[in-house]
Amino acid sequence: MPQWYEQLRSQMPVTQKWAYFDHAAVAPLSLPAQRALQEWAADLAENGDANWGVWRKEVERVRRTAAKLLNAKQAEIALIHNTTEGINLVAEGFPWRAGDNVVLPAGEFPTNLFPWLNLADRGVEVRQVKTERERLDLAAVAAACDERTRIVSVSWVGYATGWRNDLDALVELAHGQGALLFVDAIQALGVQPLDVAQTPVDFLAADGHKWMLGPEGAGVFYVRREHLEQLRPLGVGWNSVKQAGEFSDSRLDLKETAGRYEGGSYNMPGIAALGASLALLSEYGAAAIAERIDEIGNQLCDALTHRGATIVSCREPLRRSGIVAFDWPTTEPPVEIQRRCREQGVILNTRGGHLRVSPHAYTNADDIAQLCAALEATS
Structure with missing residues (x-):
């Protein structure tokens, strides 16, 4: 056997x-993901949008799978294009005040640095905690925080040497400082267990093209439900509202879920392929x-x-x-x-x-x- x-x-x-x-860079597709892409391409080539509703239901199946992976609520999951998009949803949507600061480790992948540095013109300071080969000293993180620290942002696993951070300790530290914790999870999600009910991170993002064996352009964003109204919605479009698809209804009535961040058309084939790989991985846990x-x-x-x-x-x-x-x-x-x-x-x-x-x-x-x-x- x-x-x-x-x-x-x-x-x-x-x-x-x-x-x-090289799964830490771009992973190869699983056979189920390859088949999902081929099926979508064949269907669209032969039928146009005749089966659009079928593929739209697939989006919700993938959302359920992603929520189960994190033990999150479906309403807390948005399907995004990449980790960068997820980080920017928080960096650009958070209600900053001049004098606020963000604390993160030095040596982070640029995705978890540039969106925060881009807040300088809004008076937000970025404090980088010195690391050695990505090894992060929690005492140094705590020392970098003060009463104006709003977010601590870390990679779950470092991209260069693979140092794995203790998310439980970081949640406790950030919350103890009155801050929220953002996790760049791209180097661990799908292959390291995480229960957000037990480890209450506030925000998390991960593209699916590494350890989750999906294609580029399809990923997962998690926002704890209690923070949904705190973030100003970005990328708002026809799909952000409760009446999505009813194009003559011009009310800006945003969805009461993370789906409000899915403003436009979905990357249907990418999401379907990611879902196929996630379903495969979920067979083993x-x-x-x-x-x-x-x-x-x-x-x-x-x-x-x-x-x-x-x-x-x-x-x-x-x-x-x-x-x-x-x-x-x-x-x-x-x-x-x-x-x-x-x-x-x-x-x-x-x-x-x-x-x-x-x-x-x-x-x-x-x-x-x-x-x-x-x-x-x-x-």
């Missing part, structure tokens, strides 16, 4: 060609997937260190994630190693001067062996 992660592997066409270690990624990550680190690599990422049980940054014992620059590995059928990446690998739950020992062989061929 195959292990469940072998069954998942059978749903990943990429394994037929590549040893794929985020906890089991996290455990498997942990297991394969440990195997990977053992194999790399045995061959002389230096692991840069923190591998403590509560801090590690699916991202492993490392240095290979050679004078070749990381980008050249990346290029030569690609020639050997191995996809990896570089960040911050280090090599970066990011296996998924379907990654196996053969992939690791192929990676190590490709690396050794560069020495």
Whole structure:
């Protein structure tokens, strides 16, 4: 009887060609996601909008799946195009006053920095807490906060070395300071469990094209229901109102859900494909997937260190994630190693001067062996 992660592997066409270690950048599509895109394209080519209502119902199924993933209410979920859109919904919609500030770790991905810096002309200060290889000191975060701190914004998992932040501790810290917590969840959602009823983050956003195995252009935004009226709605359009579709009704009667942020037409194929991958992953559950990624990550680190690599990422049980940054014992620059590995059928990446690998739950020992062989061929 195959292990469940072998069954998942059978749903990943990429394994037929590549040893794929780049889920922290852009993930390959699952077979169900590929089929969803093909079905949508065929339907639209053959039928135009005759079946639009069927695809619109699919949007709500995906919303339900995303809500279940977070143990959130459906009304708290908006389907967005990318993480940047989700962060800007908060950054631009929050009722700032001159002199307010936002606290976040230094070294964040630009998506979780630029929208906050863009508030300078509104008198909002951005306070960046110094980190070392993404390691975040909660005492330093607390010291950066004061009575004018409105939001603490963090990545659940850092993109460069994979440091995983303790969201429970950060929620407690932010709320204790009278601030709200925003989470950039793109490097963890779908493969790390999160229950927003138990870990009451205030806002969260994640595109689906990494660990959730979806296409680019379809993601998830979560806003705790109690904050819905606090954010000024952005991108308001025909789909933001309760009477969406009744185009002769000109009342601006906004939906009482996060759906008010879905102002225009949906990325129907992207959402359908994301939903197909989320349904596949939900068969196994985020906890089991996290455990498997942990297991394969440990195997990977053992194999790399045995061959002389230096692991840069923190591998403590509560801090590690699916991202492993490392240095290979050679004078070749990381980008050249990346290029030569690609020639050997191995996809990896570089960040911050280090090599970066990011296996998924379907990654196996053969992939690791192929990676190590490709690396050794560069020495």
